Amino acid sequence: MSNPTANFFDALDRRGHEPLLEEAVGSIRFDLEHDHEVDHWLVVIRRGDVHVSREESEADCVFTGSRAVFDRIVTGRSHVYAAWVRNELRAEGDVRLGRFLQRVMPGPPGAHHPREFARREIRPA
Structure with missing residues (x-):
């Protein structure tokens, strides 16, 4: 079975x-609950250099929620801030780091990057 959350964090780690x-x-740790277990994902960011591990160590910011909610976020069907407002995702610590991570979250399915859309629209016929 596909795990969108694992796929997202694996791809993020491969970016380097x-x-x-x-x-x-x-550092941001995600504690994501599913099937009476908790998956831990630790994202360490140093001026653009990104490393992801499964460590349950201390972090500057900790997000807690269900893996199902995070699956929706990383597939673009939900938004981090919307889940936070609905209390589906809780945050402790330096939540400003979440703002940075939001930059690499996918948009809604079928969405286009604004610059790419503009390039297509202004091409001469």
Whole structure:
């Protein structure tokens, strides 16, 4: 069975360096509950250099919620802030780090990047 959350974190770790996160320094841990267990994902960001592990160590920011909610977020069917407002995702610590991570979350299915959309629209016929 596919695990969108694991796929997201694996892909994020493979990036190594993410230009959208060059202003960020810190660590974010995600404690995601499912089937009476908790998966831990630790994202360490150092000026765009990203490393993801399954450690349950201390972090500057900790997000807690269900893996089902996070699956919806990483597939673009929900938004981090919307889940937070609905109390489906809770945060402790330096929540500003979540703002940085939001930059690499996928948009809704079928969405287009605004610049790519604009390029297609202004092409001469």
